[in-house]
Amino acid sequence: MAELKEIIISSDNIKTDEYLVNMGPQHPSTHGVLRLLVKLEGEIVHNVQPHVGYIHSGIEKMTESLSYTQIPHLTDRMDYLSAHMNNEAVALCVENALEVEVPERVKYIRTIMAELQRIASHQLWWCATGRDLGALTTFFYGLRDREDILDIFEETCGARLTLNYSLPGGVMFDIHPNFQNRVKTFIKKFKKILPEYDELLTGNVIFQERSKGIGVLSKEDAIAFGVTGPSGRASGFSCDVRKHQPYSAYPLVKFNEALGTEGDTFRRYQLRIAEMWESMSIIEQLIDNIPEGDYTAKMKGVIKLPEGEFFQRVETARGELGVYIVSDGKKNPYRVKFRSPGFSNLFAINHIAKGWKIADLVAIMATFDLVIPDIDR
């Protein structure tokens, strides 16, 4: 026995060589084709280098040969879980440039659709987060509830994912006669279901152990890396475009910007749950008051923007989307740049994940809610 004791070495003294592991491009927790080149020592992450571009589709280049009514259709394919907000961003940018005032009805419809889209996106994020951390049940719950919203979308505009609903001037079609009733039924139902999400995952000991205090992002770093959306707000960075530069019907509603201070994985999780409650409250304030009127403003067949530069920001489910249009007065834009929220958020991961274990990297990635086409464009 005496001999055995001598050979027990403290694990602190064992040093291994650094080695590189490719996480992705086909890894379930990267939620798409993203490759992370991770430098590890044992299980400890020393460096994360994201390699992007696997689905770079050149959307910015394509827009240069498209008309302003065609561009929104491409934006659906960037962040497909915030398709409506992407459409809306381009529509608003063009309307501001032309100084077109859209009917009140359009503003209400757009805001309600955007908030439904936000809830649907957060539902999918919630079920995928649970799955990433080993709680498979959440996947079935989340997808089941998301189906209700997708059915409403399908009835409204014929599409479930790539909506193509907002166009410069208004929306593509008027809402379905059933729309208000279905939305109200959904809100009533989801208000009962959302507490179940907390019972299933939030209170789970294993989930809390894996998320509390993990991957802390300070407020200063969130601002420096441009981390927006729920991920930035969990660190206390007040960056909600809906509050700071309100557009559509947001000036008319009362809602709280959910903010945190801890900036850890668990806070980012809680924040998105809180946002779903806020979204439901926004929809409730608007759904009974949709004014009568046209669903689109009168627009010319061929839209030509005045010469100049236009910048429009909207809040998608992932953060701040910026559309920067440079126009030379022709029917096609001279240059379009999309400042996508996922792009800035992704590159903060190296800063956050250093020193944590590789399993924590999965948890951090899950609460950053990355959508890869949004990054690659």
Add this chain to the structure above:
Amino acid sequence: MTHEELTAYLSSRFPAAEISQGKQYVEMTVAASDLHSVAQQLKEAKEAAFDYMVCLSGVDYPDHIKVVYHLESTSLQHLLVLKVKTDGRENPVLDTLSDLWPTAEFHEREVYDLLGVKFNNHPDLRRLFLDDTWGFPLRKDYVDDVHIVSR
């Protein structure tokens, strides 16, 4: 700060810069050689406090490439569009701002990748989306007969 206050402040602080009121925001164009020092002052001066870089874009023009920075102050809630022109299109070079705003590191890599603007002192200037055999697709004279259908 309101647009007027911001314009007045910037014109007293940076007399060499070209300041104008754009359609939405205050716009300031600086010389490429002044870029880094101006940016540093914009970030560090208490009256400006531009701590958040919203967007960094490159635009190709016939005789130069313009890089456009949208800067916002999270404490003072104002936004400035900072612009800088490169010297020609053959070998465009600018100073990096990634030491001031870490997010610029990756936005600059994107501009390098798609427009071919090099950034001095950049910690890791590699192509981002495409591999080295590609040209610079966002330049106006870029021709790709295979992938781009032109009408």
